[in-house]
Amino acid sequence: xxxxxxxxNDWLPVAASDQLRPDRPLAVRLLGEALVIWRSRTSVLAWQxxxxxxxxxxxxxxxxxxxxxxxxxxxxxxxxxxxxxxHFPAHPDQKPSDRAAATAYRTREAYGLIWVCLGxxxxxxxxxxxxxxxxxRKVLCGPYLINAAGPRVVENFLDVAHFPFVHAGYLGDPQxxxxxxxxxxxxxTGVIARDIRVWQxxxxxxxxxxxxxxxxxxxxxxxxxxxxxxxDHAFAIxxxxxxxxxxxSLLWMWLALNYETDMTDEQMRAFQDAIVAQDAPIVESQQxxxxxxxxxxxxxxxxxxxxxxxxxxxRELGLGYGVA
Numbered sequence: 242x243x244x245x246x247x248x249x250n251d252w253l254p255v256a257a258s259d260q261l262r263p264d265r266p267l268a269v270r271l272l273g274e275a276l277v278i279w280r281s282r283t284s285v286l287a288w289q290x291x292x293x294x295x296x297x298x299x300x301x302x303x304x305x306x307x308x309x310x311x312x313x314x315x316x317x318x319x320x321x322x323x324x325x326x327x328h329f330p331a332h333p334d335q336k337p338s339d340r341a342a343a344t345a346y347r348t349r350e351a352y353g354l355i356w357v358c359l360g361x362x363x364x365x366x367x368x369x370x371x372x373x374x375x376x377x378r379k380v381l382c383g384p385y386l387i388n389a390a391g392p393r394v395v396e397n398f399l400d401v402a403h404f405p406f407v408h409a410g411y412l413g414d415p416q417x418x419x420x421x422x423x424x425x426x427x428x429x430t431g432v433i434a435r436d437i438r439v440w441q442x443x444x445x446x447x448x449x450x451x452x453x454x455x456x457x458x459x460x461x462x463x464x465x466x467x468x469x470x471x472x473d474h475a476f477a478i479x480x481x482x483x484x485x486x487x488x489x490s491l492l493w494m495w496l497a498l499n500y501e502t503d504m505t506d507e508q509m510r511a512f513q514d515a516i517v518a519q520d521a522p523i524v525e526s527q528q529x530x531x532x533x534x535x536x537x538x539x540x541x542x543x544x545x546x547x548x549x550x551x552x553x554x555x556r557e558l559g560l561g562y563g564v565a
Contacts, residue, residue: 245562248272249360251461252367254481254493256355257381261285266311268300270485271357272562275300276346278355281322282309287357289344293326294318299343311343352479352495353381367464369479371497377477378498380506382513384483384491389524390563391463391484392532392555394492397524398465398480399432399457399551401439402544407519411512414442414450420544425457427554432459434547444471459551462560474500487563488530492517531565538565 255269256278266279268290275290277300288311290298297315304311310319310327317330318341326341349356351366371377387394397403402420404413417440425434437455444453457467463482468475476498483491494517496509504512533539534556541549555564 245272245560246360247462247558247560248484248562250358250363251463252349252356252358252362252365253463254354254483254491255287255357257384257493258285258350258353258355261355263306264304266300266302266304268298269483272359272484273486274359276357277311278348278357279304279311282306283322285348285350285355286311286322286324287346287348287355288320288324289346291344292316292318293341293343354481354493367460367479367481369466369495371477371479372495374499376499377475380496380509382494382496382510383517384493385514385517385521387490387492387517387521387524388488389490389521389527390488390531391482391490392551392560392563393524393527393530394482394490395459395463395465395480396532396548396551397520398467398478399434399459399547400545401437401455402542403523404439404441407523408516410442411516411519412439412441414440417450422543423546425546425550427550427557430458430460432547432550432554433457434550437547444469457547459547459554462555462558474498476500484563529565531563533565534560535565 255271261267261280266277269276269278277288277290279286290300292299292313299313301314302312309322312319318326319328320343321327324343324345326337329335347358349366352369352372356366405415405418421438423437434457438452440452442450444451453469453471455467455469459465466479468477479495481493534552
């Protein structure tokens with residue numbers, strides 16, 4: 242299990258539900274741990290990607306759907322959905338002992354993603370409030386591989402002051418770089434920053450620049466969201482990070498909007514692809530690569546209040562993975 246109890250006891254995404262094939266397991270990594278994901282008759286399972294016999298990767302095996310078993314590719318050991326080995330092909334008359342079992346982890350499926358907890362979950366998966374609201378159109382983007390620590394990726398998502406420079410012409414304009422004052426606070430459910438006003442060149446597809454208002458929330462150490470409002474239009478992004486390794490992350494983003502647009506799902510994904518492609522090299526260039534929780538380590542301005550609150554909150558939680 243991860244040496245960091247904060248993330249080990251949290252729900253973290255590892256794959257999209259539609260990545261799983263009925264006959265093939267899926268290899269993923271989470272917090273430096275190799276996992277195998279496969280779908281049984283009743284649920285999605287996550288095990289340590291290691292056969293207890295000779296350590297071969299179970300993800301190289303196959304799913305026997307009719308028997309509801311995962312078969313090791315090395316010696317054909319069969320494992321039932323409860324993780325117990327049911328059959329030794331080399332010794333068909335021998336009953337496998339209780340030690341012949343896969344190491345299993347808790348899983349959940351939510352929002353079209355597969356979530357895994359390596360330890361004991363302290364709560365449910367993070368809330369995506371628009372998910373059950375039929376008035377919102379939802380589009381999944383990613384995963385995006387970013388060679389950076391998960392907290393650095395999240396903090397970049399929470400930052401609006403970079404819009405006019407990293408996303409000029411898309412989300413901001415260098416001639417309108419001012420970030421008016423706002424308040425960020427820590428609550429029982431995380432960090433929230435309300436009414437962050439940003440000038441954008443074309444916030445609603447009309448081609449007319451306007452001020453819009455963002456509300457940002459850090460829901461978990463590696464899950465955050467925002468809602469942007471312009472008149473009656475609401476646009477939200479629910480983002481969550483898979484900490485593959487200490488400085489290797491997968492970024493998942495659900496877009497949700499409550500208004501009509503001419504953009505297809507593919508066009509919306511292409512736009513988000515372009516935005517993340519602008520962010521990635523900047524985040525990957527940051528030094529130190531781990532997010533400093535000591536507020537004296539880097540300089541801060543009033544426009545950094547969300548980031549300051551996020552760092553303080555991570556320190557209060559005791560996060561040790563991806564931070565300095």
